[in-house]
Amino acid sequence: xxxxxxxxxxxxxxxxxxxxxxxxxxxxxxxxxxxxxxxxxxxxxxxxxxxxxxxxxxxxxxxxxxxxxxxxxxxxxxxxxxxxxxxxxxxxxxxxxxxxxxxxxxxxxxxxxxxxxxxxxxxxxxxxxxxxxxxxxxxxxxxxxxxxxxxxxxxxxxxxxxxxxxxxxxxxxxxxxxxxxxxxxxxxxxxxxxxxxxxxxxxxxxxxxxxxxxxxxxxxxxxxxxxxxxxxxxxxxxxxxxxxxxxxxxxxxxxxxxxxxxxxxxxxxxxxxxxxxxxxxxxxxxxxxxxxxxxxxxxxxxxxxxxxxxxxxxxxxxxxxxxxxxxxxxxxxxxxxxxxxxxxxxxxxxxxxxxxxxxxxxxxxxxxxxxxxxxxxxxxxxxxxxxxxxxxxxxx
Numbered sequence: 001x002x003x004x005x006x007x008x009x010x011x012x013x014x015x016x017x018x019x020x021x022x023x024x025x026x027x028x029x030x031x032x033x034x035x036x037x038x039x040x041x042x043x044x045x046x047x048x049x050x051x052x053x054x055x056x057x058x059x060x061x062x063x064x065x066x067x068x069x070x071x072x073x074x075x076x077x078x079x080x081x082x083x084x085x086x087x088x089x090x091x092x093x094x095x096x097x098x099x100x101x102x103x104x105x106x107x108x109x110x111x112x113x114x115x116x117x118x119x120x121x122x123x124x125x126x127x128x129x130x131x132x133x134x135x136x137x138x139x140x141x142x143x144x145x146x147x148x149x150x151x152x153x154x155x156x157x158x159x160x161x162x163x164x165x166x167x168x169x170x171x172x173x174x175x176x177x178x179x180x181x182x183x184x185x186x187x188x189x190x191x192x193x194x195x196x197x198x199x200x201x202x203x204x205x206x207x208x209x210x211x212x213x214x215x216x217x218x219x220x221x222x223x224x225x226x227x228x229x230x231x232x233x234x235x236x237x238x239x240x241x242x243x244x245x246x247x248x249x250x251x252x253x254x255x256x257x258x259x260x261x262x263x264x265x266x267x268x269x270x271x272x273x274x275x276x277x278x279x280x281x282x283x284x285x286x287x288x289x290x291x292x293x294x295x296x297x298x299x300x301x302x303x304x305x306x307x308x309x310x311x312x313x314x315x316x317x318x319x320x321x322x323x324x325x326x327x328x329x330x331x332x333x334x335x336x337x338x339x340x341x342x343x344x345x346x347x348x349x350x351x352x353x354x355x356x357x358x359x360x361x362x363x364x365x366x367x368x369x370x371x372x373x374x375x376x377x378x379x380x381x382x383x384x385x386x387x388x389x390x391x392x393x394x395x396x
Contacts, residue, residue, distance in 0.1 A: 003052065006044075010036045010056060030054075063109055063132075065099055066154075070136070076156055077194070080106050082149030089194075092339015106150045110140040118239040129220065129237065137220045157222055164203040167196065167333060168342040173364045173371040175388040177331065177346060180363075181207035184285035184381030185328035190292070190299035195333050196341035197290035198222050198266060204331070205288060208262060212286075215255040217248060218266030231258060248272040249310075252279060265289035271310035273303050274319070280326035285381040296330040296347035296360040303327070317356070324355035328379070329363070342366070348377045 010033065033056045037049055044052070058067040069078050069088060077089035083106070086099035110121055114130045121128045126142040136156045143149065164174055180187065181204055189204075191197045205225050208214065213229045221234045233255065238245040248265070252275040255263050265276055267290045280287055291306075293299035300323055307319045332344040347360035362374040377387065 006037075006041055006052065009040050063112060064105060065101060066109060069097075069099075070132075070134070070154075070156065078152075078154040078156070080109075080150075080152040082106070082146065082151060085148075089339075092335065092341070103149045106152055107140075107142070110138060110150070110152050113138050114140075118244075119237065131220050135221060137222065157224075161224070161226070162199050162203055164200075164206070166341075167200055167203065168366075168371055169203075170371075172373055172388070173343070173346075176364055176373060177204055177343075178207040179380075179385070179387050180329060180346070180377070181205070181286065181288075182209070182382070183385030183387075186280050186285060186287050186326055186381075187289075188293075188299050188303065188327060188330045189288065189290045189333065190294075190296065190302075190330050191290075191333040192294065192335070193292065195335045197333055199341070200331070200333050200343070201264070201266075201288055201290055205264070208286070212261035213259060214262045214264060215258050215260040216264045216266065217251045217255055219248060219269075220266075223264065223266055225264070231260075249275050252276055255279070256282070256284075260284060261286070263287045267291065268303065268306055270306060273306035274308075274310040274312070274314075274322075277303070277307060277319075277322040277326045281322060293330075293332075295332060296345065296362075299330045299332075300327065300349065300357055300360070320357055321355045324349065324351040324357040327357075328381070329377075330360060343371060348379075 030053060034049070034053045037044065037052055037056070041049070058064050063070060066078060069075055074090050075088045076092070079087040080101060081087065083102050084100055086097050086101065087094055088097050107121065110128065113132055114121055114128055117130055119128050119130060121140055121142060123142065126145050128140050130138045132138060132154070136154055139153045141151045164177065169177055189197050189201050202224055208227055210227050211229070212227065213231070214225060214227055215231045215233065216223050216225065217233045219235045221232055223232070233251045235248050235251060236244065236246040248270065249272040252263070252265070252272050256279055263276070263279055263284050264287060265272070268276060269292070276289060291299055291302050293302045303323055304316070304319050307322070308314070308316070327349050329346060329348045331346050333341060334344050335341045343364070344366050345362055346364040347362050350358045350361050352358050363377055364371050365374050380386070
């Protein structure tokens with residue numbers, strides 16, 4: 001009997017007697033499956049029997065063939081590009097892996113994630129975003145939008161807490177960034193996809209005082225701030241009936257009624273940019289958010305464009321004044337070809353009359369592989385805050 005046929009037979013017997021499965025008990029499930037395998041194939045060698053039981057456990061109570069990948073701490077992303085085409089990002093590098101999945105198995109992985117969330121994945125709703133129990137983010141696209149077969153991308157988040165030093169922030173540059181966070185700068189953390197924006201936000205947030213109340217707002221919960229007083233809010237997509245959606249804009253407005261000392265927005269990518277700017281202009285200094293952009297000036301243009309998505313027909317000059325008054329600096333991060341993520345610069349937003357932003361001025365810049373301070377900032381939002389004085393850098 002082939003392995004495929006043997007697994008199908010065991011599955012059929014399990015479905016015929018569902019009471020054999022101890023709900024929520026993997027040990028009990030493993031024991032029952034071992035008994036069924038022994039009944040169906042009593043002459044199967046012990047090593048093959050044990051391996052088959054583990055596969056069945058993953059199929060019945062886990063994520064099937066990708067479960068070992070989810071358990072590998074070196075893997076940051078799993079990419080299933082249709083039948084027979086699988087890749088992972090391991091230690092910052094993308095590489096192919098030997099994982100022979102057919103279209104049905106790929107769809108089954110996605111459905112197992114979205115089933116408890118009331119979401120749909122079918123021809124009528126061929127795109128879905130969801131979150132695994134461990135916080136990993138899943139994105140799936142079905143044919144006909146994906147002509148080569150169903151595609152599933154799972155972005156994982158390391159349980160290890162990554163420090164600012166892992167991004168090259170050390171010594172004077174680290175002290176400057178920490179002083180900006182403590183001093184109430186409203187910071188944009190900008191970079192390309194997978195550059196490490198969210199991870200860097202987690203790292204620099206360590207400078208926030210533990211006594212402050214922080215409200216985080218995310219489309220998919222990814223942040224893991226270390227402070228004890230953190231309130232996490234997560235947007236919700238519409239259910240299978242197309243109702244029940246809660247947008248980031250809704251959450252930003254809700255956060256203002258929750259007495260936050262700081263508001264942290266995981267990623268600004270739509271009209272919520274305008275609500276965020278208004279929140280920052282009502283006394284919630286020291287807030288952080290991430291945005292897709294390739295540099296400091298581009299980050300400001302990106303926020304301006306996103307704010308216009310709010311559809312309120314505001315003049316561009318009004319949006320720019322909001323940006324000039326709300327945003328203090330942009331911290332840029334990038335990823336090298338070898339997978340290393342590093343801070344490229346910290347730039348201060350420079351304004352003219354009426355808070356119109358003229359652009360940015362570098363405070364920290366990467367030169368020759370090292371970060372150096374260019375010019376210290378003049379402003380801090382919080383009383384009693386000060387810039388570090390070591391290395392000739394001080395308040396001005």
